[in-house]
Amino acid sequence: MNAETMPAVDPTLVPPDPPKGVNGVQLVLTTVVLAARQIRRHLMRSFLTILGIIIGVSSVVTMVTLGNGAAQAAREQVSALGANILQIRPGQGFGRGGGGPQPPDFKPEDVEAIGRQIAGVKAVAPQAQSSGIAVYNAANWSTTINGTTRQYFTAQNWFPAQGRIFSGAEEQAGKAVCVIGSTVVANLFRDTDPIGKRFRLRDLSCEVIGVLTTRGQGGFGNDQDDVVLMPIKAVQRRFTGSRDIRNIMVAVDDGVDTAGVQSAIEDLLRERRKLGPNEDNDFNVFDTKQISDTVTGIYSLVTSIVTGVAAISLLVGGIGIMNIMLVSVTERTREIGIRLAIGAVGREVLMQFLVEAVVLSCLGGLIGLVLAAVAVAVIAPFMQVPVLFDPKINLLAFLFSAAMGVIFGFFPAWRAAQLNPIDALRHE
Amino acid sequence: MAAAGSGGRAAIVASAGQPLIRLRGITKRYGEGAAAFQALKGVDLDIQRGDFVAVMGPSGSGKSTTMNILGCLDVPSGGEFLFRGHHVETLDRDQRALLRRRYLGFVFQGFNLLSRTTALENVELPLLYRGEPAKRRRELAMGALDKVGLKEWWDHTPAELSGGQQQRVAIARAIVTHPDVLLADEPTGNLDSERSVEIMELLTDLNGNSGITVLMVTHEPDMAAFARTVVHFKDGLIERIDHGMRAKAGA
Ligand SMILES: Nc1ncnc2c1ncn2[C@@H]1O[C@H](COP(=O)(O)OP(=O)(O)OP(=O)(O)O)[C@@H](O)[C@H]1O
Ligand SMILES: [Mg+2]
Numbered sequence: 168m169n170a171e172t173m174p175a176v177d178p179t180l181v182p183p184d185p186p187k188g189v190n191g192v193q194l195v196l197t198t199v200v201l202a203a204r205q206i207r208r209h210l211m212r213s214f215l216t217i218l219g220i221i222i223g224v225s226s227v228v229t230m231v232t233l234g235n236g237a238a239q240a241a242r243e244q245v246s247a248l249g250a251n252i253l254q255i256r257p258g259q260g261f262g263r264g265g266g267g268p269q270p271p272d273f274k275p276e277d278v279e280a281i282g283r284q285i286a287g288v289k290a291v292a293p294q295a296q297s298s299g300i301a302v303y304n305a306a307n308w309s310t311t312i313n314g315t316t317r318q319y320f321t322a323q324n325w326f327p328a329q330g331r332i333f334s335g336a337e338e339q340a341g342k343a344v345c346v347i348g349s350t351v352v353a354n355l356f357r358d359t360d361p362i363g364k365r366f367r368l369r370d371l372s373c374e375v376i377g378v379l380t381t382r383g384q385g386g387f388g389n390d391q392d393d394v395v396l397m398p399i400k401a402v403q404r405r406f407t408g409s410r411d412i413r414n415i416m417v418a419v420d421d422g423v424d425t426a427g428v429q430s431a432i433e434d435l436l437r438e439r440r441k442l443g444p445n446e447d448n449d450f451n452v453f454d455t456k457q458i459s460d461t462v463t464g465i466y467s468l469v470t471s472i473v474t475g476v477a478a479i480s481l482l483v484g485g486i487g488i489m490n491i492m493l494v495s496v497t498e499r500t501r502e503i504g505i506r507l508a509i510g511a512v513g514r515e516v517l518m519q520f521l522v523e524a525v526v527l528s529c530l531g532g533l534i535g536l537v538l539a540a541v542a543v544a545v546i547a548p549f550m551q552v553p554v555l556f557d558p559k560i561n562l563l564a565f566l567f568s569a570a571m572g573v574i575f576g577f578f579p580a581w582r583a584a585q586l587n588p589i590d591a592l593r594h595e
Numbered sequence: 596m597a598a599a600g601s602g603g604r605a606a607i608v609a610s611a612g613q614p615l616i617r618l619r620g621i622t623k624r625y626g627e628g629a630a631a632f633q634a635l636k637g638v639d640l641d642i643q644r645g646d647f648v649a650v651m652g653p654s655g656s657g658k659s660t661t662m663n664i665l666g667c668l669d670v671p672s673g674g675e676f677l678f679r680g681h682h683v684e685t686l687d688r689d690q691r692a693l694l695r696r697r698y699l700g701f702v703f704q705g706f707n708l709l710s711r712t713t714a715l716e717n718v719e720l721p722l723l724y725r726g727e728p729a730k731r732r733r734e735l736a737m738g739a740l741d742k743v744g745l746k747e748w749w750d751h752t753p754a755e756l757s758g759g760q761q762q763r764v765a766i767a768r769a770i771v772t773h774p775d776v777l778l779a780d781e782p783t784g785n786l787d788s789e790r791s792v793e794i795m796e797l798l799t800d801l802n803g804n805s806g807i808t809v810l811m812v813t814h815e816p817d818m819a820a821f822a823r824t825v826v827h828f829k830d831g832l833i834e835r836i837d838h839g840m841r842a843k844a845g846a
Contacts, residue, residue: 197723208711498710505707508668509721509768510696512689588668592707 195522198515202523215491216576217531219484220568224535227477229542231560234470236552241462251289252322253429254453255415255436270449272411277439281415282318285431287423292319294414295399297406301355303366308354311394312368314402322418330362330377333398341400346377348392368395371405425454481564485571488528489578496579497594503583504591513584520580521573528572532565539564613680614641615775615808616665621674623660623831634660636831637674642810642824644775647802647841649819650812652828658812659780661828665810666699666778667691679775696724700769700807702779706761708753714740714764715749721772739767743797759790763797770801777801779811783818795821 206213257270275293282291295314300307313319320332333344345368352361361375373395382391403410417432419425429452436450506516539561547554583591623635635657642648650658663669664676667683670691676684678694686694695701700721708717718736727735740746743763753761762782769777779798783791799821802809811822819825825837 197726201723204712204716501707502709505709506720506724507692508666508695508701508707509724510692510699511724512692514689515724589663592703 195518198519198522201519202526205519205523206527209495212491212495213527216488216572217527217534219487220481220528220531220572221484221535221538223477223481223484223571224532224564224568225538225542226480227474227564228536228539228561229546230473230477231470232539232543232555232557233546233550233552234466234473235555235557236547237550238463238466238470239555240552241466242459251419251421251425252455253417253419253425253432254455255417255432255450256413256453257450259447259449259451271440272409272413273415273450275410275412277436278316278412278415280435280439281417281432284435285417285428287420287428289418289420290318290322290416291418292316292322292416293399293412294319294416295402295407295412296414297402299369299406301351301366301368301395303355303364306355306357308351310351312402312406313394313396314399314406315396316399319396319416322416325379325382327377328380330375332377338398338400341398341404343371343373343401343405344376344397345373346379346396347375348379348394349381350390350393351395352378369406371401373397425456429454481567481571484568485575488572489575493579496583499580500583500586500591500594503580504586504588504594507584507588507591516584517577517581520584521577524573524576524580525569527576528569529565531572532568535568536561536565613677615644615646615679616640616642617675617677618661618665619675619677621661621664621671621676623657623664623669624672634831635664635671638831638833640826640833640836642808645802645806645808647799647809647821647823648811649822649825650810650828651814651816651819651825652834656828657831658828662778662780662810662812665776666701667695668701696721696772698775700772700774700777702762702765702769702777702782704781704784706753706758706765706785708761708764708768710754711752713750713752714745714756714767717753717764718768718771721768725772735771736767739771740764742770742801743767757790758786759793762786762790762794766794766797766801770805770807773805774807776808776810779809781812781814783813783815788817791815791818 278293292315297312300309337344365374419428618640621638625632664671719732722732801807823841827835
């Protein structure tokens, strides 16, 4: 027998083995079971907790998605006017009411001057518009008549699919030749080849020399292919009865600053229209891109205001969660005390609450996203806007709500778990 | 960690023949500075394995404070606390929790069951933290409920149980892990005398037949009469220890 020999000891008297760690996998499994039980047991509290998240997420996502759709629709409408295009019209200011005398229209010389004197201009096309009934054999069709020049085709980058555009001589002479859109072909000529045919437009007999490529619907829902293009002089002489031009379209060269061209045109026209230095412009030069930017800007402003309101509702939802959690904190503090006394380590209790909060808030977030999708699908057709699924905002709202639930759900539990088990049990 | 870390063998040698619990000069001070209050002023106490100890004394004499320290729910301000020959006063929070999980069971005056939770799930709770599989949890929990005579009530929530029944569920929860020590602070404080006697008989049975060491605080001499050892507290000190009591043993 040596000193190492132990005396007989009670075999149950093993040294306390506790001070070992807690198995991680087991910890997760245990806490998931506990969290699931807790949620099931407190259905009303769980529902109230996620209600705020549901409302917050669904309103934010709905607003942003609809707002994006509306902005997109507006952009499309404006960009249908053409890229790098300036429109020049007589009148004072965009949308300013017409008081006083009507400012004069433009003259053909103005058009020539712009083409000649302004650098960076790709094409200048005057437009004289009218409308009337076209008749061919037994068919008749009411359409838009657009008197312009050869430059119109360049400016619009829109050329005949069949036939040709009018020649310089035809344009100069104001001959009754026309290039027609595909809608007019379909309604007037049906299956007949229209090239070279003559039809009657109001009281004018007009020869078809070209058929334009199909462009489809314009931004405002108008049919761009429902048009008859003629030399401007023919339209002025036969339909409008004056040499005045209501609208000039200027296409700017690629890579040239439209703003520079715009102000050059303004200076030129002020001079030509003999405006004094203190007089306002009595005409407008619109940049379609500017209009597009303005409209888009208005939409994104509205969208951000509405989104801000929705974000506040998400925040209010979060505060609601916190309230419910704080109301139940007494009950939960006792619960934590019981668990700690029974031998749960702080980590396990916290993990349970964390899992519970994560499960609840993710559930709320998901329900919110589904609700938003339904709301968008229902509302978008009424607003006539396209549905643009934006993964970023969906993800963001979801993560935000989850974070909200976790922060507000977890924080009170975290505080309680710092307590002594005895104090937690005694908590009133 | 000191005791457990210093190697099991020497500790076992040292613990041979020692009491299950040994307190030496335990003090407890609440608060700081002028507001500080000395709740325990140096408590020495040995508790042998298998004993049934009743702790008595006037209100505020430090009974609960001592129980909380014995239960590793609270730490003493000074002194030594050996459990199975190992220093416990130096363990950290998590180690104390694991020690409670492994060796201790608690019964409180206010029952402290989880609300909206069935008796069975309440009793299963400590097993969950031990990582027992579901089937075994159920078996053990049903066994414990059977022991306290509530097998038929397993699917009732605390709200559907009487005070006596709730306390018996709490006892089932405390013994389901086969602890070395059952600590009960005024377990009959909220019960009428008939229900109290039932609980005491249950504790006596667990002490006698399952070999669980029972530590119980009580104000009532009738309840203390079930114990083998009675410890009297006064002003944060042990005034007297009566050994070999149990007038009611076998009653
Ligand atoms: N958390 C605390 N903070 C400050 N003082 C405390 C705290 N807990 C207990 N005390 C004080 O310590 C003293 C002993 O309290 P303890 O709870 O141990 O008494 P007790 O013997 O259990 O009394 P009772 O029979 O009323 O339960 C009391 O004077 C009490 O006021
Ligand atoms: Mg007390």
